[in-house]
Amino acid sequence: MSALGDFMAEQNSKQNKAAAVSKFATVDAGDLEAVDLKRALAWTHTARFLTTASQLDQLPVTELPEIAFVGRSNAGKSTAINTLTQQKRLAFASKTPGRTQHINLFELGPKLAPNALFADLPGYGYAAVERGAKMRWQRVMADYLAVRRSLVGVVLMVDSRLGFTELDEQLLEFVTPRLAGGLVKLLVLLTKSDKLNRSESNAALAAAQNVLGERATDDADLGIVLFSALKKVGVGDAARALQSWIEPPKEA
Numbered sequence: 001m002s003a004l005g006d007f008m009a010e011q012n013s014k015q016n017k018a019a020a021v022s023k024f025a026t027v028d029a030g031d032l033e034a035v036d037l038k039r040a041l042a043w044t045h046t047a048r049f050l051t052t053a054s055q056l057d058q059l060p061v062t063e064l065p066e067i068a069f070v071g072r073s074n075a076g077k078s079t080a081i082n083t084l085t086q087q088k089r090l091a092f093a094s095k096t097p098g099r100t101q102h103i104n105l106f107e108l109g110p111k112l113a114p115n116a117l118f119a120d121l122p123g124y125g126y127a128a129v130e131r132g133a134k135m136r137w138q139r140v141m142a143d144y145l146a147v148r149r150s151l152v153g154v155v156l157m158v159d160s161r162l163g164f165t166e167l168d169e170q171l172l173e174f175v176t177p178r179l180a181g182g183l184v185k186l187l188v189l190l191t192k193s194d195k196l197n198r199s200e201s202n203a204a205l206a207a208a209q210n211v212l213g214e215r216a217t218d219d220a221d222l223g224i225v226l227f228s229a230l231k232k233v234g235v236g237d238a239a240r241a242l243q244s245w246i247e248p249p250k251e252a
């Protein structure tokens with residue numbers, strides 16, 4: 001069976017039904033229904049490495065809508081990207097020594113007519129990182145999130161057992177002005193949810209809802225999904241949400 005075939009079989013598992021999109025969902029249930037699961041997963045599967053940049057001004061200027069993946073080191077970002085794209089090591093380029101501070105871009109859609117980019121941003125939060133490196137990280141992230149014109153959405157990986165850290169909150173701060181106006185959408189993946197039982201999962205969701213609730217406005221599109229790469233929980237919902245970002249539902 002193909003990777004997608006395997007994947008689809010797993011999607012039918014009971015566990016997937018536990019995936020939750022909160023009341024802050026980027027897309028309401030109606031919109032999500034409109035984005036076909038199979039098509040969304042086939043689309044994320046097209047992701048291929050495009051380029052890597054150590055500075056913002058090295059990023060290609062592009063009209064393609066870009067979705068950024070961010071999170072603290074070890075939150076499960078590389079694994080989430082590989083799982084969403086159903087590829088074994090797409091995101092591990094980001095872990096190559098010397099490249100961990102780079103922004104890696106992946107292109108999606110038909111080869112001759114790409115329709116979106118994924119940007120894998122540097123993981124943050126190593127306790128041992130010296131002050132200078134922290135300052136550089138802040139500047140790169142703040143600049144990227146505030147000024148990257150083609151940015152349409154941010155996927156924030158948060159370890160479901162740890163919840164939001166101070167740096168996660170700081171990162172949200174950088175993008176809040178654009179989130180508030182609905183110009184950039186946010187999806188929080190509560191990762192490694194296979195390590196939580198049902199009541200812990202509910203508590204993790206409620207805690208994340210509280211954090212996002214502080215940033216909710218009429219126009220903001222904020223979503224939360226319980227996610228497990230290991231058990232394939234939330235993968236379909238995440239893929240559909242991302243596809244809806246680049247293909248907004250047609251106005252009636």
Ligand code: GDP
Pocket residue numbers: 071072073074075076077078079080123191192193194195227228229230231
């Ligand atoms: P990154 O630094 O954010 O890119 O994190 P990685 O993707 O490298 O994951 C960090 C660690 O968490 C690795 O040991 C992964 O195997 C583990 N991990 C990632 N996703 C999951 C998951 O869904 N379930 C479990 N149990 N472990 C996971």
